[in-house]
Amino acid sequence: MGKTLRNFDGRLLLVGCGNMAGAMLDRWLAAGLDPALVAIVDPFAAPRAGLSHFASLAEWKDAGGGADWIMLGMKPQQLGEVAADLAPVATGAVHLLSILAGVSLADLAARFPQAKAQVRILPNLAARIGAGVSAVASVGDADDAAVMALLAPLGTVAPLADDLAMDLITAFTGSGPAFVFRLIESYAAAGERLGLSADDAQKLAMATFGGATALLESSGEKPGILIAQVASKGGTTQAGLDVLDEDGQLAALFTNVLRAARDRGRELADIARGEG
Known part of the structure; x- marks a missing residue:
């Protein structure tokens, strides 16, 4: 097209x-x-x-x-x-x-x-x-x-x-860039707290997220396959992943994020119809 x-x-x-x-x-x-x-x-x-x-x-x-x-x-x-x-x-x-x-x-x-x-x-x-x-x-x-x-x-x-499914898609893809920007912002802030300069933390965070997304898209693989290629048992990456994966808290967090955005879309629909 x-x-x-x-x-x-x-x-x-x-x-x-x-x-x-x-x-x-x-x-x-x-x-x-x-x-x-x-x-x-x-x-x-x-x-x-x-x-x-x-x-x-x-x-x-x-x-x-x-x-x-x-x-x-x-x-x-x-x-x-x-x-x-x-x-x-x-x-x-x-x-x-x-x-x-x-x-x-x-x-x-x-x-x-x-x-x-x-x-x-x-x-x-x-x-x-x-x-x-x-x-x-x-x-x-x-x-x-x-x-x-x-x-x-x-x-x-x-x-x-x-x-x-539009209310969910509104949250998932429409609001999604803001959630990704917040992740990058928070990732950079964490690097800064641990000793990187603000400029270096921002630049490296953007490059890391951008490169990872480009690699995932070009590879055609599922994210788990590439995770396994980066992480080794007992290594530094796995130590960080153990924190992210603890008790399924990351998946639960994003579920709550998307639910809140989806539900707000429904509220806005009620307001537009004069019902809110």
């Missing part, structure tokens, strides 16, 4: 352009998306050079705005504020895209029933450099090839038959 958007000719409206939507937009522009095809409605985001930026949907409509693709990139709690104004223009051939945590396809279909399709996307921040993970599911008459072409420049795309 191609990674370029030089031939993409659909008009795209971003409703909200915060960190995640902004990361996606940065990658799309780097992949050749024509800035003239993009409009942003966001009263808080700073205007971007070469892109049409509006403070409100009313302002966008007054300027003759139209879109073939509309992506919701604001906070899930704001869905109720924008849905009434947006629904009348999310009609006909429009694909309604959403990256809102916790907002289901059923919610989107109820809010925007006249759209050609409702598409739920769960990206992560590494999309900015084309190394992200985007889970996607849709209802309606989605142009699957066009959806995949739009998402391909962001990195790995995982099409799903439905969005039943």
